Amino acid sequence: MADHRQSIRTAATALGFDVCRFASAAEPWSAGERLAHFVEAGRHGEMGWMETTLKRRSHPTAMWADARSAVVLGMNYGPEHDPLPEMADASAGYISVYARGDDYHEVIKGRLKTLAGQIAARTGEAVKVFVDTAPLMEKPLAQRAGLGWQGKHTNLLSRTHGNWLFLGVILSAAEMEPDAPEGEHCGTCTACMDACPTNAFPAPFQLDARRCLSYLTIEFAGAWPEEFRTATGSRIYGCDDCLAVCPWNKFAAEAREGRVKARDALVSPRLSDLAALDDAAFRVLFSKSPVKRIGRDRFVRNVLYAIGNSGDEGLLASAQALVDDPSPVVADAARWAAARLTAA
Structure with a gap:
């Protein structure tokens, strides 16, 4: 089996991604069961689409049976400084850091499609692209690929980028060697x-x-x-x-992509x-x-x-x-x- 991972990583970096890692898309996982419990408890609120897509969302192969590998990409959107002190000005509105630039879906999607085309050409296998708009659980895949782990706040947390990573995923029908998954590093911190x-x-x-x-x-x-x-x-x-407030943000850097x-x-x-x-x-x-x-x-x-x-x-x-x-x-x-x- 040819190893295309380094060439894919190089191409991902050239396209502006800060992280590129690989995971199995076919192996069993417990994320689907956790999501089912979340929905059964009604904790999804009015997000009815989580219930209607629950079966497809439960595992990558439930949505696309041919999926064998996941290429998981991360783009850093770290702010210039800690944003929370801005809320001291009660006459100004606070907009979440992720939403202060261009829509990350649009920033990332075109680049993912470009990279996916290159992967398909290299491997000769079909690919599909995802940017938080389809029933795919990106955060568990990112943890499986070693980008970070889901912290106690359930968001993805990285030892090198803190809490500030946009995620994109390319599923491939090609078998690619997976990277080591990331363990949980929250410890006793709450x-x-x-x-x-x-x-x-x-x-x-x-x-x-x-x-x-x-x-x-x-x-x-x-x-x-x-x-x-x-x-x-x-x-x-x-x-x-x-x-x-996460202490891991001390390792984060300011975003290098101007549009975010x-x-x-x-x-x-x-x-x-x-x-x-x-x-x-x-x-x-x-x-x-x-x-x-x-x-x-x-x-x-x-x-x-x-x-x-x-x-x-x-x-x-x-x-x-x-x-x-x-x-x-x-x-x-x-x-x-x-x-x-x-x-x-």
């Missing part, structure tokens, strides 16, 4: 769990998405329960608390400006951004919760201007925010 503002981790290595601010700000469409509205602080898209670096407009944007966005202005501001996919109404809902938490009476007018918004979820959030600021 910094990620302790930092969670909504207690979304019922136990180490377990997540209840229904309590997670990333889920609530992005996936959840309705009005939030009161406890989460107040807990979100100024977080308006995603949450980095469990990622940013933060845009100035998306670092501490003023809540008053964001509350005034109509649909057209929202689309312009978040062009090519992952934020765009949640739409103006859900985003402005998040902004209004942050306004209600700001304690800034100067933002009262921004909330009052939206109490009769055509979107019921926006109007509800505006009334809540106005009442909070008035009471304060």
Whole structure:
């Protein structure tokens, strides 16, 4: 069996990937069983697609029977500095580090397709490309390939890149020698769990998405329960608390790919400006951004919760201007925010 791994790694580096490792896509694993327990417990919340795709998601070969090997790629998106101190400015919104640049799906997908074409040409076998948009469990594959391990916060954690890695996977029908898997290196540390503002981790290595601010700000469409509205602080898209506090980030470096670096407009944007966005202005501001996919109404809902938490009476007018918004979820959030600021 010809060993194509070094040439694939070289090509991956040339395409801008920071890590390239190999895993078996056909061997048994326990990740599917863990996911089934997660869904059975209802911890996936309104993400119904996790339930409908559960069988295909349970193992790579359940989705593609010919899969034999996985080429797992990582692209570093490390920030310039610890982002959490930005939340000290309660009149500015906090957008998760991963969403401050161009949509990583678009940044990575074309490069994956290029690399996949080269792999197919070298091996003579079929390939398929995945960037978090199909029922494939990338994080367990990444751990199996040795990129890192799923920490107590359930995200992938790397000894060389900390918490800041975008993942892409190429499945191949070719047999390729796997790299050694990565073990778990969290030890007794619980910094990620302790930092969670909504207690979304019922136990180490377990997540209840229904309590997670990333889920609530992005996936959840309705009005939030009161406890989460107040807990979100100024977080308006995603949450980095469990990622940013991890001690392994001391080994992380700033992203070298320009397209995933933060845009100035998306670092501490003023809540008053964001509350005034109509649909057209929202689309312009978040062009090519992952934020765009949640739409103006859900985003402005998040902004209004942050306004209600700001304690800034100067933002009262921004909330009052939206109490009769055509979107019921926006109007509800505006009334809540106005009442909070008035009471304060």
